[in-house]
Amino acid sequence: MSTSRDKMRKLKELLHKSENRICADCSSPDPKWASANIGVFICLKCSGIHRSLGTHISKVSLAATRKKKLFDLLDESMIVLSVTLDEWTDDEINSMLEVGGNSYANAIYEAFLPGGYHKPHPDSSQEERADFIRSKYELQEFLKPSLRIVSNKSSLQAMDSRKDIGNASNSYSFKSEAGMVEFIGIIKVKVIRGTKLAVRDILSSDPYVVLTLGQQKAKTKVIKSNLNPVWNEVLTLSVPQKYGPLKLQVYDHDVLSRDDIMGEAEVDLQPMITAAMAFGDPGLLSDMQIGRWLMSRDNALARDSAVSVVGGRVKQEVSLRLQNVECGEVDLELEWIALNQ
Numbered sequence: 217m218s219t220s221r222d223k224m225r226k227l228k229e230l231l232h233k234s235e236n237r238i239c240a241d242c243s244s245p246d247p248k249w250a251s252a253n254i255g256v257f258i259c260l261k262c263s264g265i266h267r268s269l270g271t272h273i274s275k276v277s278l279a280a281t282r283k284k285k286l287f288d289l290l291d292e293s294m295i296v297l298s299v300t301l302d303e304w305t306d307d308e309i310n311s312m313l314e315v316g317g318n319s320y321a322n323a324i325y326e327a328f329l330p331g332g333y334h335k336p337h338p339d340s341s342q343e344e345r346a347d348f349i350r351s352k353y354e355l356q357e358f359l360k361p362s363l364r365i366v367s368n369k370s371s372l373q374a375m376d377s378r379k380d381i382g383n384a385s386n387s388y389s390f391k392s393e394a395g396m397v398e399f400i401g402i403i404k405v406k407v408i409r410g411t412k413l414a415v416r417d418i419l420s421s422d423p424y425v426v427l428t429l430g431q432q433k434a435k436t437k438v439i440k441s442n443l444n445p446v447w448n449e450v451l452t453l454s455v456p457q458k459y460g461p462l463k464l465q466v467y468d469h470d471v472l473s474r475d476d477i478m479g480e481a482e483v484d485l486q487p488m489i490t491a492a493m494a495f496g497d498p499g500l501l502s503d504m505q506i507g508r509w510l511m512s513r514d515n516a517l518a519r520d521s522a523v524s525v526v527g528g529r530v531k532q533e534v535s536l537r538l539q540n541v542e543c544g545e546v547d548l549e550l551e552w553i554a555l556n557q
């Protein structure tokens with residue numbers, strides 16, 4: 217048995233402890249998500265809010281304390297992972313095991329919860345949830361005062377956003393520098409492979425993929441000297457209520473100069489999201505096709521792309537012909553997770 221398998225088993229054991237059978241933030245039963253850097257198990261609704269904290273929590277520093285490890289991890293953006301999928305890195309599993317689950321994390325993050333304070337409950341609105349989660353982790357209002365991190369602009373922004381939190385029932389909101397953003401779901405993009413990519417260095421290229429959705433960006437690792445790279449890497453993005461196309465760009469990593477672009481393409485997310493919304497909870501559906509994004513002269517599809525329910529999940533395989541470049545295709549697999557499921 218490999219060590220990472222062993223760790224995954226330990227993680228599952230941790231998940232099965234009674235304290236971790238309810239969401240650390242709202243007490244919903246059977247949480248399926250975890251914030252790997254904070255070390256808590258959380259429900260789907262709360263996981264969306266955790267994810268939205270990511271772009272905000274910047275440059276956190278703290279004098280050495282016993283709990284330093286916990287805060288070191290906040291330096292990175294929030295990592296929210298599904299406990300049912302084996303996509304965890306060793307570091308993420310380690311940090312989860314190190315914190316030790318909900319009771320331990322809450323003993324720190326809720327140490328100074330004021331008497332009479334009402335934590336969110338499973339039926340709380342997204343606004344109540346967002347308010348609490350930001351107070352708890354970002355502003356750290358309930359932390360022992362000596363452990364509190366003096367954060368910079370994020371506290372002010374958060375204070376500001378409370379007044380503005382909207383009234384959408386199935387989305388949550390927060391105010392970023394760019395203004396109000398409301399998310400309706402999460403899209404997981406598995407960047408599978410590139411085929412016949414363009415040559416940018418002398419004989420080959422060192423390609424990587426950048427995905428952009430609204431203000432968010434995510435990128436894959438660089439694969440050295442390969443025109444048919446296999447990434448098999450899952451990138452996760454939150455989908456705002458007013459979403460545009462998912463933009464994909466392939467670059468050639470260049471140590472000496474600016475990275476060269478090796479083509480781009482856009483993915484229309486609408487066929488998948490509208491089909492998923494029309495069909496409702498995919499967990500209740502048997503495997504079937506629910507929608508289709510058709511190849512046309514105006515889009516980058518290499519062939520028609522079906523939206524399907526597979527094992528209770530909404531998925532779509534997409535093959536893209538890269539645009540503004542001499543050649544190259546990229547294969548993706550998308551998965552849609554609605555926040556109101």
Ligand SMILES: [Zn+2]
Binds near residue numbers: 239243258259260261
């Ligand atoms: Zn929750």
